[in-house]
Amino acid sequence: MLNLLVSIKQVPDTTNIRINPETGTLIREGVPAVINPYDISALALACNLKKTYGGKITVITMGPPQARLALKEAIEYFADRIILLTDRRFAGADTLATSYTLAEAIKFLEKTDRPFDLYLFGKQAIDGDTAQVGPGVAARLNVPVITYTIKIEELDLEKRKIVVQRKTERGIEILSARLPVLLTCEKEAGHPVFSPLSAILQAQKAEPEVFGADGRIPYDLNRLGLKGSPTRVHRVYTPEIKKQGKMINLDEVGVEAAVEEIIKLFKAKGVL
């Protein structure tokens, strides 16, 4: 029986994202939130593994109270237990504080229940984009990490061994590791799940277990949220899109002059 942990983040739906041109910040107001797409792959992978090997899926997120909606949705991926870490003192966390907060919560879950065999994360969050949280949590849990996972080739629970394909810039690497291991998932990692009606109905009624910085999980308050985040945002700006290339208006110069001009430019660049 597999014991799986999936860590998900609620992000703004970037299909309709807008930037405030004056402040350069994301307009979050009215933008619907969704589960980070790579985390959906992690959830789908967990779902497929549970279907094959049996077991239990725990899903965790740190975020504002409305992140509970992302967790409810996780039930549609066969999750059994959903955990929301929310507290004003968690707010403003950078990757360091986020990793700490998640790792401590995971340790707490393992101590009060049983250890996980696999920790599944997204490759990166589409809003923060650092791809640091997965490896950061792995370091704190003292487990190996395999990033950019695209496929689990083999999983042997007896031998506690896993073989994983990971995408790199040069090609596909095949790695084997001992369980427990933390994987960060690419899009390809999990096949899309068409959830059954039973799970859709359960998701509507499910409510997460909520933990804060109230002492149940033994947090060092100085390492949480803004306080525990050395990252300072210097400036956020929208990169200027530079116009590339030279425009030659045919109506103004005529075709012949335009062709001559282009040949001249090509020669100058050494193309011709």
Added chain:
Amino acid sequence: MGKVKADFEYDVVIVGGGPAGLSAGIYLGRKGVKTLLIERGRFCGAKNLFGGVVYTESIKTLAPEFPNVEPFPCERQVTEEGYLILTERGYVKLTHSKEDRTHSFTAFRAKFDPFLADVAQRAGVDLAPKTKVVDFLKDDDGNISGVIVDRPKSFFDSSPASISAKVVILAEGVNRVLSQKAGLYSRDFQPEEVVLSVKEVLQLPKGELEKRLGLKEDEGLALEILGFITQGYPGLGFLYTNKNSISFGIGVFLSELAKNRVRPYELLERAKTHPFFQRLFEGAEVLEYGAHLIPEWGYKGFPKFYGNGVLVCGDAGGFVNPLFKEGTNLAIYSGLLAGETAFLALEKGDFSEKTLKVYEEKLKESYFYKDLALAKNMKDLFLRNKHIFSTYPELLYEAMSLFFSAQGKFKREVIKEIITLIKKKRGFLGVLKDFLSFARLFW
């Protein structure tokens, strides 16, 4: 009726999570009936679009504390309402200030429907979003006794899930596919029975909406627009103010669009070049764009409202009164009546037509059924008599232009000019005929 085997068991299944289905659900949930509402959208309202103005009275039947609810599901109260009549370059604006400032509100479906869904869930209704009903479950006698959805039963059985129900309430909206499958309609709707509507939500720089329309922050405007807006095709435009944006749209009978090969979006773009809108929308950003059908088959196209184990309400039943922007409220009222009927049937333990017929009786007593019966020829008149959408707006505008530029002229001459204008544009007999045929609609 015989029992059927199913994967899930409910007393009532409602198809569609718009205002009609949600209202039926709220009624049944409060009566303690085991009810499942199935909506194919990601959440209620996700797939939907309307103008739109909602009426407080109808919402209070579901949530008596409205409009004092948190978070508030609407945009602005409507404090000024009326008509904007357009010619190619000019306009006549006729509005009235509303005494009752909480009479109606503008809203977005993506916010309004989830509010009702929340009321329904708190009333005990089970909700299955992202799920589409694809067929009916039938007992041995062929009576409807549940539904089949596109979702699998479980993670280990991929065959489609079935849900048994003693009554199925169809609130599927204008695309009345299942109502037809249930035999309540005998045919598809025709292009002249529906209006295709397109809508944009335009955002103005902060404070500009109030400035340009002469509103205060807690005031709102609702305009129905006639004339050049549809290029004379039978239909209407609308303009409603939201908190920080304006909903602007056009609806024209589908048959006219098809016949004349016009796309409604072109009409909208064209309308935006009219001086009235050019000024209003200067610097505006389009936040959203969408299209939706409005059922206008009305009384003459009414379905059979009930069958063995099945009822139909809302848009799916044709309950829209376009002249008075009544759609959402009629969906609510007809949904409630369907809920009442289903509850009655459950109490009696009989779900056959014999009992469910009560629904039709309830409908016939309602004001909106009578309204639609009264206006049964309206659509035909609009499609036949195009003067309403072209000649009269121009006539009104030109007559007013003459009247208000009469300085320095002998007034009898001015009146004469206006009379000549009417004669030329439509002729007295024509005006009389139009007036009578319009008056006859309501008499």
